[in-house]
Amino acid sequence: MDIATIIGLVGAFGIIYMAISANAAAFVDTASLLIVVAGSIAVVLARCTLSEFLGAIGVLGKAFSRKIENPFELINQLVELATIARKDGMIALEGQDIKNAYMAKAVAMLVDGTDPDIIKSSLERDTAMMKQRHAMGAGVFSAWGEIAPAMGMVGTLAGLVIMLGNMSDPKAIGPAMAIALLTTMYGAILANVICLPMAQKLANASALEAANNELILEGVLFMQSGGNPRVMGDMLASFVAPKMRSKIAAQ
Incomplete structure (x- = not known):
């Protein structure tokens, strides 16, 4: 669980609620919610396929789970596996407890004696x-973060049109003005509190996971070439922060 995501979302909505709690009912408008939330979802669906949209919702779990291994731990495990392989042969790696699916696949290919080029390409x-x-x-x-404020502006313009068309009726001015202002607010909240932060989280998670995969690939290919496990640690140290490299060197 990525506690930063939870703290960020709860904190943002908590601060907003604290600011409006004295008159919270005034900030709830069904028409505005429909225009911004339902309208923006409809436009996002128009820009992608249903499977892509549902896939994005599924990938969203990574913003909360953040189950990305520490590269320092991956290096230690690779060095241990390389030590076993150097001592007892590749076949000794079969049955080792490897939780990382990418590493497990790579080690299985080593055990099967797969050609290095095939391992790398796969x-x-x-x-x-x-x-x-x-x-x-x-x-x-x-895209959702771009669309939400635009739908808020659509609601604002709709509210202004309604308001200007009923200037003779004072009772109609208030609801129309509420739609005009609240849709802008809803669009800003949806975009800047939810959509754009989630997009950034997913991009960061993808970059970290790709770096871990590259680390594993380099280690596995080095292992297959029969390299010294002690040298492997130094070779893979570039994948971790400088302050962690001293720990690898000490080990």
């Missing part, structure tokens, strides 16, 4: 497809 293809799925998910939320 794993690179997996990473490319992963990045494509994440990019599509982030793109949907980025």
Whole structure:
């Protein structure tokens, strides 16, 4: 669970609620919600396929789960596996407890004696497809973040038209003005509190996972070439922050 996502969303909505709590009922308008929320969803669907939209909702879980391994731990595991393979052969890697699915696939290909070029192309293809799925998910939320304020402006213009058309009726001015202002507010909140932050989270998660996959690929290919496990740690140290490299060197 990525606690930062939860804190950010709860904090943002909490601050907004605290600011309007004295007169919260005045900030609820069904027509404005329909224009911004339902309208923006409809426009997003017009810009992508239904499967792409549903896929983006599925990918959204990464913004909350953030189950991305620490590269330092991945390096340690790769060095352990390389030590086992150097001592007892590749077949000894079979049955090892490997939680990372990408690493598990790579090690299975090592055990099967797969050609290095095939291992590299297969794993690179997996990473490319992963990045494509994440990019599509982030793109949907980025598009949603662009559309929501625009739908808010549509609601604002609709409210102004209604208000100007009923200037002779004082009772109609208030509801029309509420639609005009609240749709802009709803659009800004939907875009800047939900959609755009989620798009950024997904893009960051994709970049981190791709870097981990590259780390694993480099380690597996080095392992297959029969490289020294001690050298592997130094070679892969570039994938971690400088302050962590001293720990790898110490180990």
